[in-house]
Amino acid sequence: MALISYIISQTQLPEHSVKNTVSLLNDAATIPFISRYRKEQTGNLDEVQVGDIVKYKDQYETLEKRKLAIIKALEDQAVLTPELRQKIETTLELTTLEDLYLPYKKTRKTKADTARQHGLEPLAKSIMSQNAHDINAIALKYTNKDLSSSEDVLEGARHIIAEWINERIDIRNSIRLQLERFAIISTKAVKSKIDDENAQKFRDYFDWEESLNRIPSHRLLAILRAEKEGFIKLKITIDDDKALSKIEARLIRSQNACTTHILIAAQDAYKRLLLPSLSNEALQLAKDKADASAIHVFAKNLKQLLLGSPLGEKRILAIDPGFRSGCKVVCLDRQGRLLHNETIYPHPPKNESIAAIKKLSTLSETYNIEAIAIGNGTASRDTEAIVKKVPFKNDVQIFVVSEAGASIYSASKIARDEFPDYDVTVRGSVSIGRRLQDPLAELVKIDAKSIGVGQYQHDVDQTKLKKELDAVVESCVNAVGVNINTASASLLSYVSGIGPKLAENIILYRNEHGAFTSRNGIKKVPRLGGKAFEQSAAFLRIKDAKNPLDNSAVHPERYDLIKHMAKDLGMRPEALIGNQDMLQKIDLKKYCTDNVGLPTLEDILKELEKPGLDIRKPAKVFAFEQNIKTIHDLHEGQQLPGIVNNITNFGCFVDIGIKESGLIHVSNLSDSFVKDVNEHVSLQQHIMVQVLEVDVPRKRIQLKLQK
Known part of the structure; x- marks a missing residue:
C-alpha cells in the first residue's frame, strides 16, 4: 500500500505499527485512545509517534487528492499522455506535482500566448534547436501587419522560449537549490512611515540583511508583520550571475546566431518569471518553517499551561x-x-x-x-x-x-x-x-490564541495553528481525565470520541436524569453509540461510583481481567485497588493474551496502585517582592522572585509583579549554550531573577535567571 510506504519513509517506524495505527485511525479511533489502550497493536507507540502517522497520512491524502484534480484537468484539456500520467502518479512531492502541471495551468493570457497566436512557435523551436544559421532571414518570413520587423518576430519567439525555460523542472530546481542555500532577505524602511509611533517596535528592521535559511522564526515573522503593516519593504536575492550561468549551461550546446536569442530569453525568463515566482516560493517555505516553529512553541507552552497546578475542590x-x-x-x-x-x-x-x-x-x-x-x-x-x-x-x-x-x-x-x-x-x-x-477545566473554554503563551500567533497559518492546539488540548484533557458529573460541555467536547454534539447531549441527559452513577450509564446518552463509548469511557471519571474502577483510567473492557486477577488472589476486585502488597504478587505474564500484552498490563497495575491519580502538581502560594509596584521601582542588580508566563525561541518572559513582564534572553538563561529554552525553565515555574537593564521609555526589562 503506497500510503503505508510513504508514512514509513517519513517516520522510520515499523511497518506493522504503521499499518495497525492507520487501520485504527480509519476506524475513527483517536490519538489518545490509540496510544493509551491499543499498545499491543501499535507496538507501544506514544502520542507523538501516533500524531506523526496522522500528520503524514493527511499529507499523503492531500497529495493524492491534488493528483486526481490535476489529472482530471489535463483530461478535460485532452493533453494527458501516458508518460505524463505516470509522472504525476509516481511523484511524492507537491512542488514537483505543481511543476508538472505548470505548462497546462489555465491562467491569464501571456506574452508567449500572443506570440503563439502569431504562429511563432516553429521559429522558437528552430532557435532552440541551435541549428539555424541565418535566423534574421528566417524571422522575416513571419512578419505580418502586427509584426512588421524581424526584431518584433524574434522578440515574440523569445517570449515563447522564456516560457519554456520557466517550465523546465530541472531549471526550476536549480534556482530553488540556490535560493535554499544562498538566498538573502533584506529590508528597507518606508521613509514616509519611519516616524510612525507604531513603526518604532520594528526599527531594528529598517535596514536589515540576513541569510534566509538561517533567520530565526520570530525574526522572520516580525519582518513579515512589519511589511504587512507597511513600515518596511523586503526582497529576496541571490547571485544573479551565478544563477544565470547555471541556466545557460543547461541550454547552450553550440555558439551560433541562435545563442544570443536563447541567452536573451534566459535572462528574461529568470528576471520576469523564475526569480519572482521562486523567490516568493522560497519566502513562503521560510514562512511555513517559521510558522511550524512558532506553533511548536505555542503548543509546548499551552500544554504546560493547561497542565498547570490545580488547587482542587x-x-x-x-x-x-x-x-x-x-x-x-x-x-x-x-x-x-x-x-x-x-x-x-x-x-x-x-x-x-x-x-x-x-x-x-x-x-x-x-x-x-x-x-x-x-x-x-x-x-x-x-x-x-x-x-x-x-x-x-x-x-x-x-x-x-x-x-x-x-x-x-x-x-x-x-x-x-x-x-x-x-x-x-x-x-x-x-x-x-x-x-x-482547575486551570484545565476553565482554560478549554477560551480560544487558545487568546491565552497569551505564544509568539506571533496571529501571523502564523491559522488552520495549522488551530489543528495543533486542538490536538494539545485533547491530549491534556484525556491525560488528566474528566469528571463527567461536573464537567462543562467545553471540557467534555475534548474527550476522546465525544465532540461538541455528544458533549451537549451528555449535559442535557445529566440535567434531566441527574448524576451518572456508573460508566455503563453513559451508554444511555442519546446518540452515544458503541464506538463513542469505547473511545471515551476510560477518560470519563465517576466519583463515588459503586465500582471504584469507574473513577480510574482502567478501560471498562479490562474490568473482567481485573476480576480474574482478584479471583486468583482470593479477593474482591475493589480490595485489590491500592493494595500494593497484593499487586506485587501478580505475575503479569500469566495474563498475557493475543490482545493484551505486558504494556497494557503494566498500565493497569500502575493505575490500580493509585486509581484516578492527578498527573498535575498541586498549586502553591507565590509571593512577589512587596516593594516593587511599577517599572519605576526597578534598578539594575536587583534580585526578585518571578513566575515564567511565556516561553519563546529567543527566551522567556517573567511576571515580576508589575504590569510589564521582563525578558530573560536565551543568552541569559545559562552560562553555557542554550539549545532549548524549555530545558531551563517551564511555564508557571517560580524562579529568581536578576535585573540587568530597565528601559522605561520602551517599557522593556532585561533579566537574568538566577540558579
Whole structure:
C-alpha cells in the first residue's frame, strides 16, 4: 500500500505499527485512545509517534487528492499522455506535482500566448534547436501587419522560449537549490512611515540583511508583520550571475546566431518569471518553517499551561481588581458554582479600603472561603496588599492568577450561556476563581490564541495553528481525565470520541436524569453509540461510583481481567485497588493474551496502585517582592522572585509583579549554550531573577535567571 510506504519513509517506524495505527485511525479511533489502550497493536507507540502517522497520512491524502484534480484537468484539456500520467502518479512531492502541471495551468493570457497566436512557435523551436544559421532571414518570413520587423518576430519567439525555460523542472530546481542555500532577505524602511509611533517596535528592521535559511522564526515573522503593516519593504536575492550561468549551461550546446536569442530569453525568463515566482516560493517555505516553529512553541507552552497546578475542590473568593471601576468579587463553592457577587472600592478615587477589608472578612466567614484568587491585571498588587490586611478567622491561602483570556471568555457565548443574568465583570471574576480550582477545566473554554503563551500567533497559518492546539488540548484533557458529573460541555467536547454534539447531549441527559452513577450509564446518552463509548469511557471519571474502577483510567473492557486477577488472589476486585502488597504478587505474564500484552498490563497495575491519580502538581502560594509596584521601582542588580508566563525561541518572559513582564534572553538563561529554552525553565515555574537593564521609555526589562 503506497500510503503505508510513504508514512514509513517519513517516520522510520515499523511497518506493522504503521499499518495497525492507520487501520485504527480509519476506524475513527483517536490519538489518545490509540496510544493509551491499543499498545499491543501499535507496538507501544506514544502520542507523538501516533500524531506523526496522522500528520503524514493527511499529507499523503492531500497529495493524492491534488493528483486526481490535476489529472482530471489535463483530461478535460485532452493533453494527458501516458508518460505524463505516470509522472504525476509516481511523484511524492507537491512542488514537483505543481511543476508538472505548470505548462497546462489555465491562467491569464501571456506574452508567449500572443506570440503563439502569431504562429511563432516553429521559429522558437528552430532557435532552440541551435541549428539555424541565418535566423534574421528566417524571422522575416513571419512578419505580418502586427509584426512588421524581424526584431518584433524574434522578440515574440523569445517570449515563447522564456516560457519554456520557466517550465523546465530541472531549471526550476536549480534556482530553488540556490535560493535554499544562498538566498538573502533584506529590508528597507518606508521613509514616509519611519516616524510612525507604531513603526518604532520594528526599527531594528529598517535596514536589515540576513541569510534566509538561517533567520530565526520570530525574526522572520516580525519582518513579515512589519511589511504587512507597511513600515518596511523586503526582497529576496541571490547571485544573479551565478544563477544565470547555471541556466545557460543547461541550454547552450553550440555558439551560433541562435545563442544570443536563447541567452536573451534566459535572462528574461529568470528576471520576469523564475526569480519572482521562486523567490516568493522560497519566502513562503521560510514562512511555513517559521510558522511550524512558532506553533511548536505555542503548543509546548499551552500544554504546560493547561497542565498547570490545580488547587482542587476548594471554596474560592475571586477578585477581578480595578481602580476606578472597583474590584469585582465573587464567591464560588467547591464545584465552581457562583454563590455571591458584589463590588468593593478599596482604591482611588473612592479609597474605601476599611469597608473593603470588612466586606472580605464577612464574605470569607459566610461562605467558609478556603482560598482567594486575585487577577494579575490592573491594580493586582494593590488589591493583594488589601487582602493581606484582612483578619481571616480561618487559614486562607492567597493566590495571584493569570487573567489572560478572561475577558475573551466573559464576552463569549459559553459565558453567556453559563451566566445569562450576569454581566461580563462577574463572569470574568468567576473565570479567575475557577482557574485556581482547575486551570484545565476553565482554560478549554477560551480560544487558545487568546491565552497569551505564544509568539506571533496571529501571523502564523491559522488552520495549522488551530489543528495543533486542538490536538494539545485533547491530549491534556484525556491525560488528566474528566469528571463527567461536573464537567462543562467545553471540557467534555475534548474527550476522546465525544465532540461538541455528544458533549451537549451528555449535559442535557445529566440535567434531566441527574448524576451518572456508573460508566455503563453513559451508554444511555442519546446518540452515544458503541464506538463513542469505547473511545471515551476510560477518560470519563465517576466519583463515588459503586465500582471504584469507574473513577480510574482502567478501560471498562479490562474490568473482567481485573476480576480474574482478584479471583486468583482470593479477593474482591475493589480490595485489590491500592493494595500494593497484593499487586506485587501478580505475575503479569500469566495474563498475557493475543490482545493484551505486558504494556497494557503494566498500565493497569500502575493505575490500580493509585486509581484516578492527578498527573498535575498541586498549586502553591507565590509571593512577589512587596516593594516593587511599577517599572519605576526597578534598578539594575536587583534580585526578585518571578513566575515564567511565556516561553519563546529567543527566551522567556517573567511576571515580576508589575504590569510589564521582563525578558530573560536565551543568552541569559545559562552560562553555557542554550539549545532549548524549555530545558531551563517551564511555564508557571517560580524562579529568581536578576535585573540587568530597565528601559522605561520602551517599557522593556532585561533579566537574568538566577540558579
